[in-house]
Amino acid sequence: MTADQGGGPLLRVEDLVVEIPRDGMVSTPVDGVSFEVGSRESVGVVGESGCGKSLTALALLRLHPRGAAHIRRGRALFRGEDLLAMDIDRLRKWRGRRISMVFQEPMTSLNPVFQCGDQIAEGMQVHLGLSRQQARDRAISLLEEVGMDHPARRAGQYPHELSGGMRQRVMIAMAIACSPDLLLADEPTTALDVTVQARILDLLERLQEERAMSLLHITHDLALVSQRSNRILVMYSGRIVESAKTAQLVAEAAHPYTLGLFACRPRLGDRRRRLSLIEGSVPDPAHRPQGCAFHPRCPFATARCGQERPEMQSLGAGHAVACFEAERVREAGRWPDA
Amino acid sequence: MPEALLEVRDLRKVFALRRGILGRRAGETVAVDGVSFTIGVGETLGLVGPSGCGKTTIGRCILRLIEPTSGRITLAGEDLLALRGKALRRFRRNLQIVFQDPYGSLNPRMTVGDAIAEALEVHGIGSPRDRQDRVVGLLERVGLEADHARRYPHEFSGGQRQRLGIARALAPRPRLVVADEPVSALDVSVQAQVLNLLQDIQLEFGVSYLFIAHDLAVVQHLSHRIAVMDRGRVVEEGLAEDLVSSPRSAATRALLESVPRLGG
Amino acid sequence: MAPLLFLTRVLLTVPSVGLVLRPRMAWAILSGERGGGARLLVVLALVMAVGAWKGAGARWLKAGYAHLTEPTARAGLFLVILLHAAAVFAPLLTSHSPVELGDTVTERYLAPSWDHWMGTDLLGRDLYSRVLHGARVTLAVATLSVILSVVIGTTLGAAAGWSGGVVDALLMRFTDLVLAFPRIFLVLLLAALTTPSPFWIVVVLGTTGWMGVARLVRGSVLQIREQDYVLAARTVGVPPLQLLWKHVLPAAVAPIVAAAALRVGNTILAESFLSFLGLGITDPNVSWGMLIRGGRHTMLDAWWVSTFPGLAIVVTVVGYNLLGDGLRDAYDRRLGELGPRED
Known part of the structure; x- marks a missing residue:
């Protein structure tokens, strides 16, 4: 708790590297990630599939697939204590209580044979030592808090009796049951349709403010977090390539990849035009191109980008970017059309 | 409006809820409740609405994967619901589907070449050699390579599989493709690639689309006209630009509001 | 190639080679003079031998073997092959x-x-x-x-x-x-x-x-x-x-x-x-x-x-x-x- 008093960040990740040994080769899907999440801050992590964003979140709680992946190095200081180095039993007590997680697929993340109320209650019985009845009552009020109609009845239902949106609300109720300081939400709305998505995001925003939590929202859709997060981290091929306050990022993105992510989403009223594309796909982490991993897809790339890897450099006011051409990119302000 | 290709009149689909070992009828849900629309040749109709509004059921009825309870569907003048057995199977080449889930829509035990060629084989189109050429042509058309034909689906990424799904749907030269949430399982960046591909293909092959999705931003981007659905009914229909700029129904407004916008 | 897979193929192949080299014995087995069990085993082995070396059969076998990662499962496969081989070659053993x-x-x-x-x-x-x-x-x-x-x-x-x-x-x-x-x-x-x-x-x-x-x-x-x-x-x-x-x-x-x-x-x-x-x-x-x-x-x-x-x-x-x-x-x-x- 000492770090907190000093006004430091709630979570501070330093140079996290996660490796996957495969066929005698080693691939590094998370390749030196550093970032901070402040107290009561909402941070968005954005990137395409395969950029390592989910694995980063899993590694923080040491929930990455055992045997397949391992943490090579790095620290994850949560209130000054290293999550990656601490005793696993102690971390287990923290999971769900101080840091909890909401996943993309609410169907497979809920146990099909337990009633929703009992699943929410379970964590509180374990972590808060509540009796079965107390926990059950709390579960019902949590269901109400996450906006479920007829919370008492819903508590007695099984996951398959609920719609996707409702299941995600149950997941969220489970995640906030023990009042965690940090909520990791990994693509929490990707499996849902847009109207439900908007409501779930409203809910997360409201809970984050009311409960004074920090939120790390992982998504592939930049537009989603650009409305609601305080700060955004853009990840590409295992590294953070740009980090800025949301308004800054929207107004003056300095990494070409960020511009690309902005450009490829269809906009209302903008019809039947070819969309701008980031051609190609995220490289396999075992075969990253030399230099900047993005350079083969980058319209701003120069010869230097193919040889040297750019490191994060500050552009001032909390804005940092890993790109040699940051100035030129920021001036251009948009992804060039195809 | 272009010449009509598909006409759907008063389509209704009621699902019976059955209970117990004897399958007693215990109630019913009206999934589609009297829906009518037309799609012209080379036109895209966007069918949009929240999940559970019946849009997927409509697509499946048109493809005759589900039998509608009542209504009339004609494609190029042919009464689709009157077709049975072999005649139906022969007619099916005119109607194809692209699915949402790129992981489930290709047989994991068939090479993608065989999967694409299957339609040609079933309908006896071309010699084995011709078929191979057409498979290669289709693969290249959707942005993949000829030697991908020998590979299995698990060797491809989600976006590539969606391209394969499109190639498979195009193989028998259909007149109408039902695209059922073809991009909603994909990354935003890959969505754009697939949307562009669908657009190019329409111009090139003159195929019509029934484009089913929940995201109005995506739907309006690709569609000429849009029908908005809510609880089994079409609540608003019109030209895409009109519908987006001056929505008349509450359902449309709700969909417009939920579209994620860039903000900060 | 995995040695066990190779062994499987060889064991499956030997009876068929034997049948070609000793047509009279082959006839005796196939016509049932040597008992129904032997006949069926030999036919089965023939079919499997062809499959094991050619095309789909070989792929299946290889894929199947690759899936058996546990040593106990491989031991089971070994025992099963050994027993079937002993049965087929009983007269020789x-x-x-x-x-x-x-x-x-x-x-x-x-x-x-x-x-x-x-x-x-x-x-x-x-x-x-x-x-x-x-x-x-x-x-x-x-x-x-x-x-x-x-x-x-x-x-x-x-x-x-x-x-x-x-x-x-x-x-x-x-x-x-x-x-x-x-x-x-x-x-x-x-x-x-x-x-x-x-x-x-x-x-x-x-x-x-x-x-x-x-x-x-x-x-x-x-x-x-x-x-x-x-x-x-x-x-x-x-x-x-x-x-x-x-x-x-x-x-x-x-x-x-x-x-x-x-x-x-x-x-x-x-x-x-x-x-x-x-x-x-x-x-x-x-x-x-x-x-x-x-x-x-x-x-x-x-x-x-x-x-x-x-x-x-x-x-x-x-x-x-x-x-x-x-x-x-x-x-x-x-x-x-x-x-x-x-x-």
Whole structure:
């Protein structure tokens, strides 16, 4: 708790590297990630599939697939204590209580044979030592808090009796049951349709403010977090390539990849035009191109980008970017059309 | 409006809820409740609405994967619901589907070449050699390579599989493709690639689309006209630009509001 | 290439080469002079040998072997191959005849020795040779009856799951009905009605063991038929039977194979039990259960008569169960891989 008093960040990740040994080769899907999440801050992590964003979140709680992946190095200081180095039993007590997680697929993340109320209650019985009845009552009020109609009845239902949106609300109720300081939400709305998505995001925003939590929202859709997060981290091929306050990022993105992510989403009223594309796909982490991993897809790339890897450099006011051409990119302000 | 290709009149689909070992009828849900629309040749109709509004059921009825309870569907003048057995199977080449889930829509035990060629084989189109050429042509058309034909689906990424799904749907030269949430399982960046591909293909092959999705931003981007659905009914229909700029129904407004916008 | 895979191929190939080199012996086996068990094993080995070296068969074998990652599963496979090889090559591996009577005074109940590895029985017959020849009948009967029940179960299960509705309800109620009778009761009933011979034992065991397979297949078919790729094939106009054969059943094969391997062990026990009771295999055929029966009165004086065939049963059952478990685990693992993915 000492770090907190000093006004430091709630979570501070330093140079996290996660490796996957495969066929005698080693691939590094998370390749030196550093970032901070402040107290009561909402941070968005954005990137395409395969950029390592989910694995980063899993590694923080040491929930990455055992045997397949391992943490090579790095620290994850949560209130000054290293999550990656601490005793696993102690971390287990923290999971769900101080840091909890909401996943993309609410169907497979809920146990099909337990009633929703009992699943929410379970964590509180374990972590808060509540009796079965107390926990059950709390579960019902949590269901109400996450906006479920007829919370008492819903508590007695099984996951398959609920719609996707409702299941995600149950997941969220489970995640906030023990009042965690940090909520990791990994693509929490990707499996849902847009109207439900908007409501779930409203809910997360409201809970984050009311409960004074920090939120790390992982998504592939930049537009989603650009409305609601305080700060955004853009990840590409295992590294953070740009980090800025949301308004800054929207107004003056300095990494070409960020511009690309902005450009490829269809906009209302903008019809039947070819969309701008980031051609190609995220490289396999075992075969990253030399230099900047993005350079083969980058319209701003120069010869230097193919040889040297750019490191994060500050552009001032909390804005940092890993790109040699940051100035030129920021001036251009948009992804060039195809 | 272009010449009509598909006409759907008063389509209704009621699902019976059955209970117990004897399958007693215990109630019913009206999934589609009297829906009518037309799609012209080379036109895209966007069918949009929240999940559970019946849009997927409509697509499946048109493809005759589900039998509608009542209504009339004609494609190029042919009464689709009157077709049975072999005649139906022969007619099916005119109607194809692209699915949402790129992981489930290709047989994991068939090479993608065989999967694409299957339609040609079933309908006896071309010699084995011709078929191979057409498979290669289709693969290249959707942005993949000829030697991908020998590979299995698990060797491809989600976006590539969606391209394969499109190639498979195009193989028998259909007149109408039902695209059922073809991009909603994909990354935003890959969505754009697939949307562009669908657009190019329409111009090139003159195929019509029934484009089913929940995201109005995506739907309006690709569609000429849009029908908005809510609880089994079409609540608003019109030209895409009109519908987006001056929505008349509450359902449309709700969909417009939920579209994620860039903000900060 | 994995040595075990190579061994499998060679072992599967040798009998076919042998058949080409010794046409008269081949004829004797194939025409049935050498007994039905041997014939079927040889035919099976021929088919598998062709498959193992060529095309799809080799791919399947390789893929299947690669999936068996647990050492216990590989040990199971090794045992199974070894036992089948011993059965096929029994005449080459023994120096005594399994049926020739010995001198009832000097050669009855000889304890295991260098000359008679497993001793001799009441009539002075070499037990080692009898156990090895018994493997032919026992393994052939078990394998064939499992194949029969898999065929029946798959047909009924696929028909039920594919047609749905009334057909499904009727077939499944019928399955439940058969399942409600204890199997042993059915087996004894049928065995009493038929003449004891390997053929009828296969029929009896095959027709009483298909219910589990039927349920398994029905469940898989119900689930697979709704997969997008099956719907896609339907929209292309693939005829129903081709749809079932090409798109649905291949996806159901893995769990069936795993279940079948586990069933073989069970079936060997059932056959041994019948033969022990005298309702199964009888002279002049030899099976392990029948050999145990032969030694049941002399368990204390001539322990070897029942013990060696008993051990053979244990080893075989363990081998098949290890293999079956391994296959099932491999299948479950693959299901896991098809589940939700991370980025």
